[in-house]
Amino acid sequence: MSGMSTEALLDRLRADLGKDAVRTDPDITGSYARDMMPLAPSGQPLAVVLPEDVTGVRATVRACAEAKVPIVPRGAGSGLSGAANAIDGCVVLVLTKLNEIVEVDPGNRLAVVQPGVVNLDLRDAVEKHGLFYPPDPSSYDWCTIGGNLSTNAGGLCCVKYGVTTDSVLGLEVVLADGSLLRTGRRTVKGVAGYDLARLFVGSEGTLGVITQATLALKPLPQAPGTLVAGFPSTAAAGSAVARVVREGLVPSLMEIMDATSIKAAEAYLKTDIGAGSGCEALLLCQSDSGGEVARRELAALEQICQDCGADMTYATDDLAEGNMLLQARRVVLTALELYGTWLTDDVCVPRTRIADLISGCRRISDEVGLRIAVVGHAGDGNMHPTIVYDPASEDEFARARRAFDEILEVGLALGGTVTGEHGVGKIKREWLEREIGPVGMRVHRQIKAALDPDNIFNPGSMFSM
Amino acid sequence: MSGMSTEALLDRLRADLGKDAVRTDPDITGSYARDMMPLAPSGQPLAVVLPEDVTGVRATVRACAEAKVPIVPRGAGSGLSGAANAIDGCVVLVLTKLNEIVEVDPGNRLAVVQPGVVNLDLRDAVEKHGLFYPPDPSSYDWCTIGGNLSTNAGGLCCVKYGVTTDSVLGLEVVLADGSLLRTGRRTVKGVAGYDLARLFVGSEGTLGVITQATLALKPLPQAPGTLVAGFPSTAAAGSAVARVVREGLVPSLMEIMDATSIKAAEAYLKTDIGAGSGCEALLLCQSDSGGEVARRELAALEQICQDCGADMTYATDDLAEGNMLLQARRVVLTALELYGTWLTDDVCVPRTRIADLISGCRRISDEVGLRIAVVGHAGDGNMHPTIVYDPASEDEFARARRAFDEILEVGLALGGTVTGEHGVGKIKREWLEREIGPVGMRVHRQIKAALDPDNIFNPGSMFSM
Numbered sequence: 001m002s003g004m005s006t007e008a009l010l011d012r013l014r015a016d017l018g019k020d021a022v023r024t025d026p027d028i029t030g031s032y033a034r035d036m037m038p039l040a041p042s043g044q045p046l047a048v049v050l051p052e053d054v055t056g057v058r059a060t061v062r063a064c065a066e067a068k069v070p071i072v073p074r075g076a077g078s079g080l081s082g083a084a085n086a087i088d089g090c091v092v093l094v095l096t097k098l099n100e101i102v103e104v105d106p107g108n109r110l111a112v113v114q115p116g117v118v119n120l121d122l123r124d125a126v127e128k129h130g131l132f133y134p135p136d137p138s139s140y141d142w143c144t145i146g147g148n149l150s151t152n153a154g155g156l157c158c159v160k161y162g163v164t165t166d167s168v169l170g171l172e173v174v175l176a177d178g179s180l181l182r183t184g185r186r187t188v189k190g191v192a193g194y195d196l197a198r199l200f201v202g203s204e205g206t207l208g209v210i211t212q213a214t215l216a217l218k219p220l221p222q223a224p225g226t227l228v229a230g231f232p233s234t235a236a237a238g239s240a241v242a243r244v245v246r247e248g249l250v251p252s253l254m255e256i257m258d259a260t261s262i263k264a265a266e267a268y269l270k271t272d273i274g275a276g277s278g279c280e281a282l283l284l285c286q287s288d289s290g291g292e293v294a295r296r297e298l299a300a301l302e303q304i305c306q307d308c309g310a311d312m313t314y315a316t317d318d319l320a321e322g323n324m325l326l327q328a329r330r331v332v333l334t335a336l337e338l339y340g341t342w343l344t345d346d347v348c349v350p351r352t353r354i355a356d357l358i359s360g361c362r363r364i365s366d367e368v369g370l371r372i373a374v375v376g377h378a379g380d381g382n383m384h385p386t387i388v389y390d391p392a393s394e395d396e397f398a399r400a401r402r403a404f405d406e407i408l409e410v411g412l413a414l415g416g417t418v419t420g421e422h423g424v425g426k427i428k429r430e431w432l433e434r435e436i437g438p439v440g441m442r443v444h445r446q447i448k449a450a451l452d453p454d455n456i457f458n459p460g461s462m463f464s465m
Numbered sequence: 466m467s468g469m470s471t472e473a474l475l476d477r478l479r480a481d482l483g484k485d486a487v488r489t490d491p492d493i494t495g496s497y498a499r500d501m502m503p504l505a506p507s508g509q510p511l512a513v514v515l516p517e518d519v520t521g522v523r524a525t526v527r528a529c530a531e532a533k534v535p536i537v538p539r540g541a542g543s544g545l546s547g548a549a550n551a552i553d554g555c556v557v558l559v560l561t562k563l564n565e566i567v568e569v570d571p572g573n574r575l576a577v578v579q580p581g582v583v584n585l586d587l588r589d590a591v592e593k594h595g596l597f598y599p600p601d602p603s604s605y606d607w608c609t610i611g612g613n614l615s616t617n618a619g620g621l622c623c624v625k626y627g628v629t630t631d632s633v634l635g636l637e638v639v640l641a642d643g644s645l646l647r648t649g650r651r652t653v654k655g656v657a658g659y660d661l662a663r664l665f666v667g668s669e670g671t672l673g674v675i676t677q678a679t680l681a682l683k684p685l686p687q688a689p690g691t692l693v694a695g696f697p698s699t700a701a702a703g704s705a706v707a708r709v710v711r712e713g714l715v716p717s718l719m720e721i722m723d724a725t726s727i728k729a730a731e732a733y734l735k736t737d738i739g740a741g742s743g744c745e746a747l748l749l750c751q752s753d754s755g756g757e758v759a760r761r762e763l764a765a766l767e768q769i770c771q772d773c774g775a776d777m778t779y780a781t782d783d784l785a786e787g788n789m790l791l792q793a794r795r796v797v798l799t800a801l802e803l804y805g806t807w808l809t810d811d812v813c814v815p816r817t818r819i820a821d822l823i824s825g826c827r828r829i830s831d832e833v834g835l836r837i838a839v840v841g842h843a844g845d846g847n848m849h850p851t852i853v854y855d856p857a858s859e860d861e862f863a864r865a866r867r868a869f870d871e872i873l874e875v876g877l878a879l880g881g882t883v884t885g886e887h888g889v890g891k892i893k894r895e896w897l898e899r900e901i902g903p904v905g906m907r908v909h910r911q912i913k914a915a916l917d918p919d920n921i922f923n924p925g926s927m928f929s930m
């Protein structure tokens with residue numbers, strides 16, 4: 001803390017943004033202290049600031065920079081890495097009130113949005129124009145675009161449509177001195193200077209505060225057809241995924257569930273999802289190519305599944321029935337609450353190594369004596385092994401934490417990454433260092449120091465200076 | 466220049482890399498002093514260094530860093546911005562001997578390559594596995610992947626398959642102190658840390674030397690069907706492009722030629738390309754979706770062209786005939802040599818503004834009294850107005866330069882960017898500043914200073930420190 005006292009900072013923020021935008025009641029600040037990752041540490045904010053426009057964001061950043069008070073930017077708080085968790089004495093900068101869809105331009109297939117726009121609201125707004133914003137993290141009905149950008153969020157769509165960064169054309173970012181950077185473009189292509197927009201995407205609020213984004217949109221796909229296939233072993237399901245990749249098929253969705261996930265979903269839905277008793281893995285695939293093409297794609301996928309030993313396959317082009325089949329995948333995390341609290345991990349492995357990752361998780365589950373359900377985006381190798389534990393038991397919590405780390409170890413050993421889409425945040429800092437090594441860390445620190453010399457943006461998230 | 470004399474530097478390079486890898490004969494150094502952009506300044510290198518492996522690259526960087534001698538990295542020299550042009554007293558670091566395709570992994574649809582691999586060689590190598598490396602700059606039969614990465618090269622494929630950065634998973638980069646950064650991943654997704662790979666892509670050799678790349682591949686598309694449509698006005702052609710975008714069609718190629726380009730191609734090919742005498746603009750479209758789908762896509766494109774006033778359309782699913790139709794587009798630059806030397810510009814505008822850009826070019830052509838042919842990647846708004854001048858006339862050269870700049874002015878005014886795919890290099894530095902403004906420039910300089918504090922990598926390319 002420097003020249004400005006805490007009280008002086010709060011007074012200045014109240015003067016600049018209005019009293020209602022600056023909250024210090026512990027009930028309020030406490031409610032903005034955490035995201036959805038139970039393992040990550042969090043602190044007690046000095047204040048929560050809710051600006052209504054970019055001027056308010058700039059004023060907040062300027063005041064905090066002067067007072068050398070750290071800023072933790074956040075959206076809805078749906079994150080799963082603790083990146084949005086408060087640290088002691090920080091200002092939590094909440095972007096949810098900057099929630100305007102500034103523009104939808106169907107002629108150029110783009111949208112300009114503020115960071116507080118909820119993912120689903122953007123999807124709905126562009127759908128009216130026959131357009132599609134692909135990134136669909138599972139919290140899409142409440143997470144915000146700003147959080148999606150800051151974590152480079154993925155989802156079920158990625159196998160065909162990529163992750164958030166693939167939809168970013170340009171950004172407006174408030175920098176550490178309060179100045180406003182406009183980077184990127186409205187055009188499809190552009191190479192004028194460094195790709196700063198993609199440097200800010202996924203930087204977890206450590207380099208600046210995103211206040212506007214220009215996003216590329218896709219034509220709205222056709223209603224998807226759906227295929228479900230049950231396998232007698234994870235190895236068989238894994239080999240089906242590898243063959244789908246090798247044969248050049250690109251489904252619009254390809255999810256995998258292991259036996260533990262299947263059992264949890266069946267218990268929760270109180271139904272046999274048709275997998276049969278010997279079913280060790282389920283693949284759920286969709287094609288949104290429409291009509292005859294979708295039917296052909298699903299038939300090819302079905303054939304591969306059968307060739308790889310699936311003992312049950314079922315395909316439908318009925319949308320409602322397809323959604324019902326996908327229910328099993330969607331309810332897994334909720335279903336696991338039947339058994340305890342869950343802790344979901346996030347590793348991405350080469351698509352040829354999915355079965356190895358699942359068998360690694362099974363071994364870890366046996367070792368730590370906790371249930372681990374593996375669900376994941378099989379089409380891009382991004383797996384979410386989910387550990388179930390009793391939060392009242394310190395011992396179980398410690399074992400859950402051990403399992404969480406061992407899964408990352410297995411992921412790295414398979415040539416994967418310690419985070420496919422949830423981010424590093426405050427929970428995987430040591431693992432980032434393990435994955436990228438000392439040279440990579442040095443470059444990260446050089447860039448952070450160059451753009452945020454006083455380390456006011458989300459210090460200690462992703463890495464420490 | 467510092468501690469080490471020029472002779473001492475050359476001796477050390479010869480000792481480290483072998484005598485044959487260090488060339489100082491003026492004939493040789495002169496032949497590596499320029500890329501393909503005639504307007505850009507170039508200097509006289511101290512030496513040309515041709516390492517054979519990453520160890521040689523690191524030794525060169527370490528020696529030059531110690532001697533504070535600037536390094537200009539380059540590949541084949543096909544660039545169109547002067548980014549690879551030498552500066553006086555520099556070491557030109559030629560990466561063409563690092564030309565190994567290290568790995569093709571069909572199971573994970575990726576390739577690992579050295580920077581000196583020629584784009585076409587990679588395309589051929591992966592095609593054997595039923596795979597496709599999309600980026601296809603027009604110099605694809607001689608440009609190298611390293612140059613493609615450094616300029617974030619595009620091509621005809623971009624409308625459907627994106628630019629070079631969209632195919633990059635990971636990079637190995639030699640940094641300014643000679644250390645080796647491995648960044649990115651082999652997996653489809655990954656958010657462990659900042660997106661450094663995409664920071665280096667398009668940085669024109671100013672931040673480091675790329676020595677290896679892990680590239681994502683696509684399934685090999687079907688042989689394309691082709692549609693050609695002639696329009697009585699550029700406005701009509703422009704409105705067809707806008708409608709294609711708005712209606713959600715994604716051709717695998719959509720090129721535009723203006724009347725000047727058409728006439729040049731006809732003169733060169735000594736044939737009437739069927740456009741008719743009143744034809745002011747030609748659209749060339751392809752669909753690589755295969756079979757019935759491709760025929761449907763081409764029919765939809767044809768209908769849009771007709772609705773927008775095309776007075777000639779012709780579609781074929783014969784590959785050879787399609788290639789023949791595309792000939793007209795491919796020969797334009799060569800054809801323009803019938804009239805003089807050409808200077809090709811590169812702007813990208815919103816896809817709704819293509820006709821405005823072309824009419825702007827026509828106005829500029831009248832003003833400067835030089836022929837300007839506009840060809841371009843209509844599907845992404847990336848236009849290459851090409852100015853024809855007599856290099857023996859200083860006055861014409863000056864007018865060509867004026868036209869070059871005025872085209873950029875028009876592009877910016879239409880909401881576009883001053884470079885869609887060729888880069889800033891040594892020819893558009895002032896324009897970069899115009900486009901991105903002082904805050905953007907400051908961030909560029911901060912990042913450059915953080916990663917290359919002594920400014921040894923390609924100083925004065927893209928911007929000056």
